[in-house]
Amino acid sequence: MSHAPLNPWLSYPLVAATRRQPSVGSLGGHPRGVTAQDWPKCEVCSNPMCHMAQFDAGPALDLGPFVRMSLFICHATGGRCEDWDPWKGANKVLLHSAIDDNLYDGPPTVRVYKRQPVRVIHPTDEQALMRQVQEKRVTMVDALNEIRHDKLGGGAVWLHGDATPRNSSGRPMRLVAQLTTNLVRYDITPNGMAYVFFDDESRSGDARLLWQGS
Numbered sequence: 001m002s003h004a005p006l007n008p009w010l011s012y013p014l015v016a017a018t019r020r021q022p023s024v025g026s027l028g029g030h031p032r033g034v035t036a037q038d039w040p041k042c043e044v045c046s047n048p049m050c051h052m053a054q055f056d057a058g059p060a061l062d063l064g065p066f067v068r069m070s071l072f073i074c075h076a077t078g079g080r081c082e083d084w085d086p087w088k089g090a091n092k093v094l095l096h097s098a099i100d101d102n103l104y105d106g107p108p109t110v111r112v113y114k115r116q117p118v119r120v121i122h123p124t125d126e127q128a129l130m131r132q133v134q135e136k137r138v139t140m141v142d143a144l145n146e147i148r149h150d151k152l153g154g155g156a157v158w159l160h161g162d163a164t165p166r167n168s169s170g171r172p173m174r175l176v177a178q179l180t181t182n183l184v185r186y187d188i189t190p191n192g193m194a195y196v197f198f199d200d201e202s203r204s205g206d207a208r209l210l211w212q213g214s
């Protein structure tokens with residue numbers, strides 16, 4: 001499934017969804033369509049990772065030819081695997097080519113987070129927001145606070161400086177999701193922030209997860 005490229009300046013805030021509301025995915029819980037065989041293992045300690053979130057591509061999320069992404073992170077060694085690093089293999093973004101809503105038995109993992117379906121609300125035009133900063137109608141701190149929430153798309157609000165992953169050509173990847181510890185209290189530092197980046201140039205598909213502590 002492909003669709004028109006999204007406006008990269010629009011970000012879609014993620015909020016909790018009730019069972020009756022259409023969701024774009026969910027935080028925590030058990031992932032759909034991930035068999036035990038496909039379940040990612042940590043490349044540092046070899047343990048099965050914990051599932052963080054799953055999002056479907058659509059008007060708020062451009063995943064190129066992919067239709068869903070599932071986020072995993074290693075919690076087996078209490079941070080010794082460097083689960084914040086996008087390149088160490090202690091976290092994983094699985095890209096799915098087809099929607100499979102079946103629940104399969106997964107391996108036992110250290111942590112299963114409480115499942116929280118999420119939906120997007122009216123998008124924020126981050127370009128307009130930054131224009132207000134340039135015109136000195138809004139301070140940068142206030143502007144960043146306006147987009148420091150769980151969201152799909154837009155720009156990353158970094159806690160410790162820009163750490164955008166670069167692809168094999170050296171070009172920065174595109175932010176597709178930013179997750180706080182507000183909706184689900186992930187075992188990353190409280191008030192930390194996770195970021196998911198997508199490589200638009202990779203033919204086989206590449207997306208990277210990293211997080212920063214508060």
Ligand SMILES: [Zn+2]
Pocket residue numbers: 042043044045046047074075076077081090
């Ligand atoms: Zn590990």
